[in-house]
Amino acid sequence: MTTLTREHCLALDRDDTLRHLREQFALPEGVIYLDGNSLGARPRAAAERAAAVVAEEWGDGLIRSWNSAGWFELPQRLGNKLAPLVGAGQDEVVVTDTTSINLFKVLAAALRVQASRDPARKVIVSESSNFPTDLYIAQGLADLLQQGYSLKLVDSPEQIEAALGADTAVLMVTHVNYKTGEMLDMARLTALAHAKGALAVWDLCHSAGAVPVDLAAAGADYAIGCTYKYLNGGPGSPAFVWVAPGLRDAFWQPLSGWWGHAAPFAMEPGYRPRSGVARYLCGTQPITSMALVECGLDIYAQTDMQALRAKSLQLTDLFITLVETRCGHHPLELITPREHGRRGSQVSFAHPDGYAVMANLIDRGVIGDYREPRIARFGFTPLYTSFTEVWDAVEVLRDVLDSGSYRDARFQIRSTVT
Amino acid sequence: MTTLTREHCLALDRDDTLRHLREQFALPEGVIYLDGNSLGARPRAAAERAAAVVAEEWGDGLIRSWNSAGWFELPQRLGNKLAPLVGAGQDEVVVTDTTSINLFKVLAAALRVQASRDPARKVIVSESSNFPTDLYIAQGLADLLQQGYSLKLVDSPEQIEAALGADTAVLMVTHVNYKTGEMLDMARLTALAHAKGALAVWDLCHSAGAVPVDLAAAGADYAIGCTYKYLNGGPGSPAFVWVAPGLRDAFWQPLSGWWGHAAPFAMEPGYRPRSGVARYLCGTQPITSMALVECGLDIYAQTDMQALRAKSLQLTDLFITLVETRCGHHPLELITPREHGRRGSQVSFAHPDGYAVMANLIDRGVIGDYREPRIARFGFTPLYTSFTEVWDAVEVLRDVLDSGSYRDARFQIRSTVT
Numbered sequence: 001m002t003t004l005t006r007e008h009c010l011a012l013d014r015d016d017t018l019r020h021l022r023e024q025f026a027l028p029e030g031v032i033y034l035d036g037n038s039l040g041a042r043p044r045a046a047a048e049r050a051a052a053v054v055a056e057e058w059g060d061g062l063i064r065s066w067n068s069a070g071w072f073e074l075p076q077r078l079g080n081k082l083a084p085l086v087g088a089g090q091d092e093v094v095v096t097d098t099t100s101i102n103l104f105k106v107l108a109a110a111l112r113v114q115a116s117r118d119p120a121r122k123v124i125v126s127e128s129s130n131f132p133t134d135l136y137i138a139q140g141l142a143d144l145l146q147q148g149y150s151l152k153l154v155d156s157p158e159q160i161e162a163a164l165g166a167d168t169a170v171l172m173v174t175h176v177n178y179k180t181g182e183m184l185d186m187a188r189l190t191a192l193a194h195a196k197g198a199l200a201v202w203d204l205c206h207s208a209g210a211v212p213v214d215l216a217a218a219g220a221d222y223a224i225g226c227t228y229k230y231l232n233g234g235p236g237s238p239a240f241v242w243v244a245p246g247l248r249d250a251f252w253q254p255l256s257g258w259w260g261h262a263a264p265f266a267m268e269p270g271y272r273p274r275s276g277v278a279r280y281l282c283g284t285q286p287i288t289s290m291a292l293v294e295c296g297l298d299i300y301a302q303t304d305m306q307a308l309r310a311k312s313l314q315l316t317d318l319f320i321t322l323v324e325t326r327c328g329h330h331p332l333e334l335i336t337p338r339e340h341g342r343r344g345s346q347v348s349f350a351h352p353d354g355y356a357v358m359a360n361l362i363d364r365g366v367i368g369d370y371r372e373p374r375i376a377r378f379g380f381t382p383l384y385t386s387f388t389e390v391w392d393a394v395e396v397l398r399d400v401l402d403s404g405s406y407r408d409a410r411f412q413i414r415s416t417v418t
Numbered sequence: 419m420t421t422l423t424r425e426h427c428l429a430l431d432r433d434d435t436l437r438h439l440r441e442q443f444a445l446p447e448g449v450i451y452l453d454g455n456s457l458g459a460r461p462r463a464a465a466e467r468a469a470a471v472v473a474e475e476w477g478d479g480l481i482r483s484w485n486s487a488g489w490f491e492l493p494q495r496l497g498n499k500l501a502p503l504v505g506a507g508q509d510e511v512v513v514t515d516t517t518s519i520n521l522f523k524v525l526a527a528a529l530r531v532q533a534s535r536d537p538a539r540k541v542i543v544s545e546s547s548n549f550p551t552d553l554y555i556a557q558g559l560a561d562l563l564q565q566g567y568s569l570k571l572v573d574s575p576e577q578i579e580a581a582l583g584a585d586t587a588v589l590m591v592t593h594v595n596y597k598t599g600e601m602l603d604m605a606r607l608t609a610l611a612h613a614k615g616a617l618a619v620w621d622l623c624h625s626a627g628a629v630p631v632d633l634a635a636a637g638a639d640y641a642i643g644c645t646y647k648y649l650n651g652g653p654g655s656p657a658f659v660w661v662a663p664g665l666r667d668a669f670w671q672p673l674s675g676w677w678g679h680a681a682p683f684a685m686e687p688g689y690r691p692r693s694g695v696a697r698y699l700c701g702t703q704p705i706t707s708m709a710l711v712e713c714g715l716d717i718y719a720q721t722d723m724q725a726l727r728a729k730s731l732q733l734t735d736l737f738i739t740l741v742e743t744r745c746g747h748h749p750l751e752l753i754t755p756r757e758h759g760r761r762g763s764q765v766s767f768a769h770p771d772g773y774a775v776m777a778n779l780i781d782r783g784v785i786g787d788y789r790e791p792r793i794a795r796f797g798f799t800p801l802y803t804s805f806t807e808v809w810d811a812v813e814v815l816r817d818v819l820d821s822g823s824y825r826d827a828r829f830q831i832r833s834t835v836t
Contacts, residue, residue, distance in 0.1 A: 026473070026477045028477065028478040028480070031480070033480060035480065035481045038481050039476075039480060039481045041477075041480065042472065042473075042476050042477035046472055046476075046477075047469065047472050047473050047477070050468045050469065050471075050472045050706065051465065051468065051469060053468075053653075054460065054464055054465050054468045054652070054710070055444070055460075055465050057653070058457075058460050058464075058652055058653050059444045059446065059459075059460035059464075059465070060446040062446070062449070062451060062453065062457060062459065062785060063453045063456050063457045063785060063787065064780070064785070065653070071653060071654075097515075097516070097519070097701075098515070098675070098700065098701030098702055098703070099701055099702070100673065100675035100676070100700050100701030100702075101515070101519060101673060101675075101700060101701055104672075104673055108562060128687045129687075130687075132676055132679070132685050132686060132687060133675045133676035133679075133701060135687050135688075135689070136674045136675055136676060136679060136689040137673070137674060137675060139674060139688070139689045140670065140671075140672040140673060140674035140689065141672060143670065143672065143674075144526060144530075144562070144563070144672035145562070145563070147565075153687060179685075226702070228702070234472070234476055234704075234705070234706055235471075235475070235476050235483070235489060235704075235705035235706065236489075236702045236703045236704045236705045236706075236708070237704060237706075238704060239701075252558065252561065253558075254522075254558040254559060254561065254562035255518065255519060255522055255555070255558060256554045256555060256557060256558035256561075257516070257518035257519075257551045257554055257555060258518070258550055258551035258554060261550070261551075261554060265790075266790060267550050267597075267789065267790045268550060269546045269547075269548075269550060269553050269571060270553075270557070271553070271554040271557045271558065282516065282518050282519060283515075283516030283517055283518030283519055283551060283657075284516055284517070284518075284644070284646070284654045285516070285654045286652075286653075286654045286655060286656060286704035286706075286707030286708070287652070287653035287654045287707070288468065288652055288653065288654075288655075288704075288706050288707045288710065289704030289705070289706045289707040289708075290654070290704070290707075292472070292706065362482070367480060367481060367482070369481065371685065372683070372684060372685045
């Protein structure tokens with residue numbers, strides 16, 4: 001640890017067995033991109049694919065492309081490519097709609113399952129630091145249902161066990177926390193939920209493609225997640241949904257649109273759900289955005305999550321060590337767990353002037369992002385992030401902090417930051 | 419009417435003041451496209467726009483494009499471009515999600531408004547011939563809410579008035595019927611609904627961009643619709659939602675995701691809706707698909723709905739006349755109203771072997787579509803459909819019917835048809 005130098009990082013890159021994967025991404029010059037946990041970088045193949053979808057499939061194929069270009073099967077085809085990354089089987093995942101919408105579907109289905117088992121279970125348990133939109137969706141559903149449904153929040157993962165009780169319908173948690181980068185123990189928490197009679201809904205937004213996930217082994221009940229972060233599907237690309245085999249055909253989900261109908265072209269006035277996870281489809285999907293998801297998934301097919309995880313931990317270990325050794329004289333507080341088993345693929349540091357520090361970094365071409373309160377967040381994508389970039393990013397951070405350049409007024413002005 | 423010839427149609431095209439608009443579309447060779455009511459044709463500009471979004475905004479801009487490329491404002495910006503086409507004001511429309519999802523939002527909001535006014539109103543009235551996904555969504559919502567909520571279907575528009583009663587919460591109707599092409603009287607039915615204490619929800623999927631719509635003048639309460647049919651937004655491009663000013667801030671809609679939050683980047687655990695129609699936003703949107711919507715809307719900005727309506731009626735009149743005069747000896751039954759005031763921008767004919775006839779037409783390059791039962795459906799898009807194409811399409815239809823070629827086995831095999 002004492003001999004860390006840029007040359008050492010260059011050597012790590014030379015020895016990196018995944019380094020060829022970076023060539024499949026189009027990364028802009030002059031940028032060190034450490035925000036793939038917010039929006040993944042563009043696979044080179046996406047440009048050609050977008051052109052083909054727009055010019056050939058839409059322009060020339062027109063309506064015929066629903067069959068000839070396979071649009072109608074796209075949610076399942078992409079779901080099957082994604083499934084191995086989260087420990088799901090074939091025909092168990094569909095890519096569709098948004099994470100928030102898919103969460104609404106699975107929460108509603110889970111509550112309905114519980115209503116049939118034990119009508120007294122009306123509480124959704126989650127963490128107050130869960131990604132806010134997940135909490136908003138749970139609130140929206142509880143508010144819609146009335147009849148005593150509610151959301152109960154705990155302030156740390158350690159409090160989850162005590163919060164689960166005879167009134168708990170669902171434990172709704174995010175596997176890797178968006179802010180801290182802390183990874184929860186999916187198998188343990190799912191078992192806890194089941195032991196208390198609750199169902200477990202997992203948000204995989206910050207874990208699909210970032211860490212190994214095994215939904216089946218964990219015994220999870222429902223999972224949802226996005227494709228535009230680590231999976232590199234493109235801005236706002238459609239999300240995914242997985243339901244455990246035993247629950248899949250248990251109930252309809254309430255967003256029962258034509259694409260989830262058993263006979264979508266029979267134009268029947270009555271809804272009949274398709275069997276399997278395809279009943280979680282609803283309306284017509286944004287084909288151009290959806291088609292690009294495949295470009296990201298095809299890169300994952302060239303490697304495996306174990307190799308990616310090993311490099312991810314190397315990258316985050318290196319970043320933590322370099323920040324602490326080279327910027328240790330500044331008031332930076334590591335928010336992310338040091339323990340490998342509790343860490344996702346991002347590292348967060350709190351700094352009293354975190355917003356301005358991040359704004360200054362971005363201005364210098366080191367792109368991470370900021371999260372309230374005071375948190376500078378850095379995502380590491382082993383598919384394209386190099387060890388030398390980690391070194392260089394920390395050097396820019398050190399210069400920003402040592403020089404105090406972040407105190408410049410232009411870095412203090414808050415704008416929309418996503 | 420007796421002297422209709424191809425030369426006459428060529429003359430109509432020469433005199434067509436809208437004919438220059440066709441050049442803005444990339445239509446494939448050898449095709450007469452009469453299915454713009456299912457998937458609109460591709461604006462030429464869409465190819466360049468898609469390339470820019472993928473290469474520059476996503477690839478180079480990365481996360482910064484949320485601000486620098488205006489992604490965060492896209493739902494409102496597109497909504498404002500769309501608004502004049504449906505008689506909505508500025509900041510009254512957002513483009514987001516799918517028609518089905520948006521219908522769920524507005525139905526839930528409408529039911530909540532009614533629950534606060536008169537809890538006895540729990541029935542959604544609609545037509546059995548309404549677009550099936552609309553009925554499925556209403557069923558899904560009623561099934562989720564339980565507590566006596568239900569969907570009541572009438573078999574024809576004439577029966578709507580009698581169906582509205584003291585238990586009616588919402589009248590949910592589609593302005594132009596997807597199958598028959600019949601256009602309902604929005605102002606009259608909305609007034610009827612209001613007189614009976616109900617709110618009126620309008621589906622504009624087959625009318626936005628197809629016929630003049632004036633939501634404000636009609637006094638409508640909620641409207642939703644898609645952008646991928648007449649508006650030429652691209653396959654599955656995001657839909658739109660409009661809410662009458664007096665109802666907009668009345669209640670939350672239950673799909674309460676981050677994008678509809680009053681302070682989306684404050685990351686608060688509690689949901690607070692934005693004011694205005696922006697609270698109907700939910701999760702992260704498919705930016706590539708959404709951005710292309712603008713290409714279609716920009717073509718509409720070069721003309722007006724009155725000119726388009728005049729040409730649309732000329733096209734549908736011509737088609738009806740030609741089919742009836744040149745194919746009149748075949749068992750074709752006009753399903754679409756002859757009366758201009760009751761006709762959208764499509765013409766449907768029933769034929770005992772409608773599926774095979776349409777399959778044969780598509781094979782010959784005349785692309786319409788088929789809808790159960792027995793209906794061959796032809797959409798006319800005044801932005802790009804020419805009078806000569808109408809002539810040529812009818813000639814192909816005549817040949818298909820006269821020759822009996824549609825009886826060939828390959829046209830009888832049912833495949834997925836959208």
